[in-house]
Amino acid sequence: MNSRQQMNQPVALNPRVLDVPKSATLAINEISKQLVLEGRDIYRLGLGQSPFPVPARMVQALQTYAAAKDYLAVQGYLPLREAIAGYIQRSEGLDRHADDIIVGPGSKELLFGLQMALDCDLVLPTPSWVSYDPQARLLGKQVHWLACRAEDGWKLNADTLDRHCRKYAGKQQLLILNSPNNPSGACFNETELRDLARVAAEHRVVILSDEIYSELHFQGRHQSIARYYPAGTIISNGISKWAGAGGWRLGFFAFPRELQAVLESMVTIASETFTSVSAPVQMASISAFEESAEMQDYILACRRIMAAVATHFSERLNHHGVHSVMPDGGFYCLGDFARFSDGLRVQDINDASAMCRTMLQETGVAALPGQDFGLGNGLYVRFACVDFDGHRLLQRLLEDPTVEPGQNTPELRRVLIAADRLGDWFENL
Ligand code: PLP
Numbered sequence: 001m002n003s004r005q006q007m008n009q010p011v012a013l014n015p016r017v018l019d020v021p022k023s024a025t026l027a028i029n030e031i032s033k034q035l036v037l038e039g040r041d042i043y044r045l046g047l048g049q050s051p052f053p054v055p056a057r058m059v060q061a062l063q064t065y066a067a068a069k070d071y072l073a074v075q076g077y078l079p080l081r082e083a084i085a086g087y088i089q090r091s092e093g094l095d096r097h098a099d100d101i102i103v104g105p106g107s108k109e110l111l112f113g114l115q116m117a118l119d120c121d122l123v124l125p126t127p128s129w130v131s132y133d134p135q136a137r138l139l140g141k142q143v144h145w146l147a148c149r150a151e152d153g154w155k156l157n158a159d160t161l162d163r164h165c166r167k168y169a170g171k172q173q174l175l176i177l178n179s180p181n182n183p184s185g186a187c188f189n190e191t192e193l194r195d196l197a198r199v200a201a202e203h204r205v206v207i208l209s210d211e212i213y214s215e216l217h218f219q220g221r222h223q224s225i226a227r228y229y230p231a232g233t234i235i236s237n238g239i240s241k242w243a244g245a246g247g248w249r250l251g252f253f254a255f256p257r258e259l260q261a262v263l264e265s266m267v268t269i270a271s272e273t274f275t276s277v278s279a280p281v282q283m284a285s286i287s288a289f290e291e292s293a294e295m296q297d298y299i300l301a302c303r304r305i306m307a308a309v310a311t312h313f314s315e316r317l318n319h320h321g322v323h324s325v326m327p328d329g330g331f332y333c334l335g336d337f338a339r340f341s342d343g344l345r346v347q348d349i350n351d352a353s354a355m356c357r358t359m360l361q362e363t364g365v366a367a368l369p370g371q372d373f374g375l376g377n378g379l380y381v382r383f384a385c386v387d388f389d390g391h392r393l394l395q396r397l398l399e400d401p402t403v404e405p406g407q408n409t410p411e412l413r414r415v416l417i418a419a420d421r422l423g424d425w426f427e428n429l
Contacts, residue, residue: 020134023372028356032366043418045383046366048182048331050244051390052305055298058243061284068279074271076103076252077282083289084252088235090291091214092224096235096254102266105277107212107238107251110266111176113273114208114234114253115139117265120172123164125156127334127373127380129182129210144168145374150336153325154184158195165203175200177225178210180217183373183382184334185310185327187217188225197228206259207233212251215242215299217329218307231258241331242299243288248281301397306331308405309385309412313419320423331386334370337379343429344379352379363421388415 032042081098088096104110112135122136122143136143146164148154179188200207214222214237226233238251255263310327317324323336349355352369360366370380393411397403
């Protein structure tokens with residue numbers, strides 16, 4: 001057999017990778033691209049990317065450090081880890097030090113490293129962000145989805161967690177909590193956090209608290225569950241969402257001393273995989289975590305804009321008969337289209353994935369089906385309410401803080417039109 005014939009033999013692929021189902025996100029992206037090529041105007045409510053520019057002070061810092069070329073410490077650049085520890089101290093009142101922090105190329109990569117480091121099952125509230133479950137599958141872990149209800153604002157209930165932990169008492173459980181939440185926009189309040197913390201402590205659950213949208217709590221009232229369960233909580237955060245810098249690829253985990261061994265394992269994994277985050281990005285990111293009037297003004301303006309978008313988007317959906325729980329923070333809104341199930345069935349549309357594909361063709365609105373977030377049954381759709389002119393509106397608010405973003409704000413027109421287009425189409429099914 002010559003070498004070309006040999007290459008035509010099937011290559012042995014890792015069955016764990018083959019087992020991860022293709023996300024509906026890909027299908028939506030493919031159809032979107034095709035429709036754009038055909039000249040259609042597509043409302044991009046699929047991808048959860050910040051609509052706001054990176055703050056000027058971070059951009060200037062990146063320019064300053066562009067020539068930095070050395071590999072940095074695997075755990076992260078020390079002055080950056082000091083700035084992050086200071087940020088956690090200020091925002092949560094928690095005593096975490098530079099030594100307790102690891103910096104990675106996005107919190108997503110760190111999440112993968114954490115799941116690799118722990119011999120655990122993964123516990124996810126339903127619904128949860130799209131990547132936690134596939135990461136666990138890639139690593140051959142068992143995943144338990146715990147049901148949550150729209151009536152509870154899609155938030156995990158402490159009794160549900162307790163029942164689960166009693167059933168799986170023999171195995172370390174890793175619970176991922178995400179607040180503000182993707183996809184629902186829900187945020188835990190203090191009582192809910194205390195209840196969950198009590199149960200988690202009782203069963204020695206490790207909590208990964210995904211706080212990537214922390215600064216986008218509309219009232220600025222985000223709290224970490226680490227306040228109430230410090231010994232068992234790892235905080236995950238970064239600059240992707242509230243500092244608009246997803247493409248910079250920088251996230252961090254903050255560990256309690258009690259989980260030092262897990263941190264050390266993650267440093268080993270980091271040293272054998274990504275080595276360190278790019279030096280200029282780490283150096284420039286210090287400016288995101290240091291206390292500054294500029295970051296405060298930026299974050300406040302982003303919150304005010306996102307609160308207005310969420311309120312009006314959700315209200316419009318509800319007005320058209322699409323039930324949605326009003327978000328408390330972040331970029332997202334989860335709509336329940338159950339009311340239209342009869343009309344959809346007539347068109348042979350029986351699940352949210354099929355509905356999202358048809359919705360995109362018919363209305364030009366791209367959004368993700370609930371299935372991607374663990375909502376297997378039902379006609380749920382997640383909208384990333386970010387298709388609007390965030391650059392211009394942010395600039396206007398920074399120049400004149402008396403500007404009130406609302407439903408007549410010209411920069412917000414696109415995203416609100418998208419809600420009306422959907423409503424009109426569904427009402428006329
Ligand atoms: N966690 C949640 C809930 C997210 O929505 C995202 C990104 O969309 C991430 C984590 C990943 O963020 P990063 O850019 O830090 O990898």
